[in-house]
Amino acid sequence: xxxxxLGRYMTLLSRELGRQVAVLxxxxxxxxxxxxxxxxxxxxxxLSDYSLGPKRLRGLRLVHTHLKDEPLTxxxxxxxxxxRLDAMIAVGVAPDGFPGKVYMAHLLPPNPKGQxxxxxxxxxxxxxDVNPAEFIAALEDEMLRVQAESFNVKDKREKAILIxxxxxxxxxxxxxxxxxxxxxxxxxxxxxxxxxxxxxxKINPKTLMGEGKLKxxxxxxxxxGATLMIFDQELTPSQVxxxxxxxxxxxxxxxxxxxxxxxxxxxxxxxxxxxxxAQLKYMLPMLxxxxxxxxxxxxxxxxRGPGETKLETxxxxxxxxxxxxxxxxxxxxxxxxxxxxxxxxxxxxIISIVGYTNAGKSTLLNALTQSHTVVEDKLFxxxxxxxRRLRFPRDRDVIITDTxxxxxxxxxPLMAAFRATLEELYDADLLLHVVDVSSPxxxxxxxxxxxxxxxxxxxxxxxxxxxxxxxLIYPDLAFSIAHNRGGVAVSALDRKTFPPLLDxxxxxxxxxxxxxxxx
Numbered sequence: 041x042x043x044x045x046l047g048r049y050m051t052l053l054s055r056e057l058g059r060q061v062a063v064l065x066x067x068x069x070x071x072x073x074x075x076x077x078x079x080x081x082x083x084x085x086x087l088s089d090y091s092l093g094p095k096r097l098r099g100l101r102l103v104h105t106h107l108k109d110e111p112l113t114x115x116x117x118x119x120x121x122x123x124r125l126d127a128m129i130a131v132g133v134a135p136d137g138f139p140g141k142v143y144m145a146h147l148l149p150p151n152p153k154g155q156x157x158x159x160x161x162x163x164x165x166x167x168x169d170v171n172p173a174e175f176i177a178a179l180e181d182e183m184l185r186v187q188a189e190s191f192n193v194k195d196k197r198e199k200a201i202l203i204x205x206x207x208x209x210x211x212x213x214x215x216x217x218x219x220x221x222x223x224x225x226x227x228x229x230x231x232x233x234x235x236x237x238x239x240x241x242k243i244n245p246k247t248l249m250g251e252g253k254l255k256x257x258x259x260x261x262x263x264x265g266a267t268l269m270i271f272d273q274e275l276t277p278s279q280v281x282x283x284x285x286x287x288x289x290x291x292x293x294x295x296x297x298x299x300x301x302x303x304x305x306x307x308x309x310x311x312x313x314x315x316x317x318a319q320l321k322y323m324l325p326m327l328x329x330x331x332x333x334x335x336x337x338x339x340x341x342x343x344r345g346p347g348e349t350k351l352e353t354x355x356x357x358x359x360x361x362x363x364x365x366x367x368x369x370x371x372x373x374x375x376x377x378x379x380x381x382x383x384x385x386x387x388x389x390i391i392s393i394v395g396y397t398n399a400g401k402s403t404l405l406n407a408l409t410q411s412h413t414v415v416e417d418k419l420f421x422x423x424x425x426x427x428r429r430l431r432f433p434r435d436r437d438v439i440i441t442d443t444x445x446x447x448x449x450x451x452x453p454l455m456a457a458f459r460a461t462l463e464e465l466y467d468a469d470l471l472l473h474v475v476d477v478s479s480p481x482x483x484x485x486x487x488x489x490x491x492x493x494x495x496x497x498x499x500x501x502x503x504x505x506x507x508x509x510x511x512l513i514y515p516d517l518a519f520s521i522a523h524n525r526g527g528v529a530v531s532a533l534d535r536k537t538f539p540p541l542l543d544x545x546x547x548x549x550x551x552x553x554x555x556x557x558x559x
Contacts, residue, residue, distance in 0.1 A: 397445030
């Protein structure tokens, strides 16, 4: 692990200087870093040239002196775990300046006891007889074996730790928010390894939570093989930089995860342009300061989207691209306006379906119109607007349009970019607000949709609330909820529940005219 001559030279030098000294040694025995600290500790340099990547360990071991011949400290253990070092070794400085005892620790594979590291029993320096090549190879093999048993090693999905930080005492629904974040991760094809919910007395403006707690979470993430940390709260550019300086894995927030889902799902030209525009507007404030946070986002979750546009591209080029995309969006908007004009000439009323994501909007559209738009049990399965013709029993036709689902705290850049797509809503004669009545948080979801509609200037638009998925709860309860809110309960999977809905639609669109007889 360290030659006798080097150990003796380091302790004599440390005693002469009255400072800790250290070396980082790679697996070939080379020393790329020599560190001179003070009597209390060391500052480890940037190790980005020795990045972890898919490796379980970094390929560097740290050997340093302890002036008072004391054991490894908590800081030593934290650095060992946070930096994923091959080993952490301290050589005590005896009163005569020669090596005293040697102290060593190494990381452990994930285990039932939750132990992150193991401490080798202390011994005289010259009795440290560990063969580094054999020891590190055996340790990494065991880590890979445990990882293979934990989950399929062939699973190439990103692996994430989900984190929510809300101030203690604040009125919130943290559990529901975390459940939704897990659904978002599933929609983005991310494997969730663990979830962490924090309720600190006060929010740390730099890292949301205390730095010590953040380091514990990062150590857990690295120990479990996570490649990604996803925060439920929207992070500022400075917070992303601060957290990324500590963590050596990608750090994104909920908004960026949603943007990534949109980037992966958008199929039409409209959708792709709008997603790229939203991503670039979101990333623009981050194109300053250190590039570490951005460089870790290249590829995969959080780094997908802006086509060939690199996130390190200078701000001027990004602004130019934003301007170009906005012009393209204006042209596409004109084309949509022409299509809407042709529909208006036909004199057909327009119904637009709105609602929280995954409320069953597309399933309802398919069932009403006997069409086949894409349906998945995932958040944001539908991004591109779909319009179909709906025929009523009395041979009356309407155009019914499905739109992208809403979600609480929809990222502002995404809201702005998709405003063009949501133009369909402004021309609608009636909004069909679809609610998943089986969701425990359906009232909060309704409020989020109403808030979004208000922000879009659609608060006064006539609407009918449809409580979908009534088959998943007691039927009487669903109908009671709908009746109390002036809506209608249906199951999009059962067309037999549709007659009351069709009756109410006809009454809203053609008031005063007799509806069909469903008796």
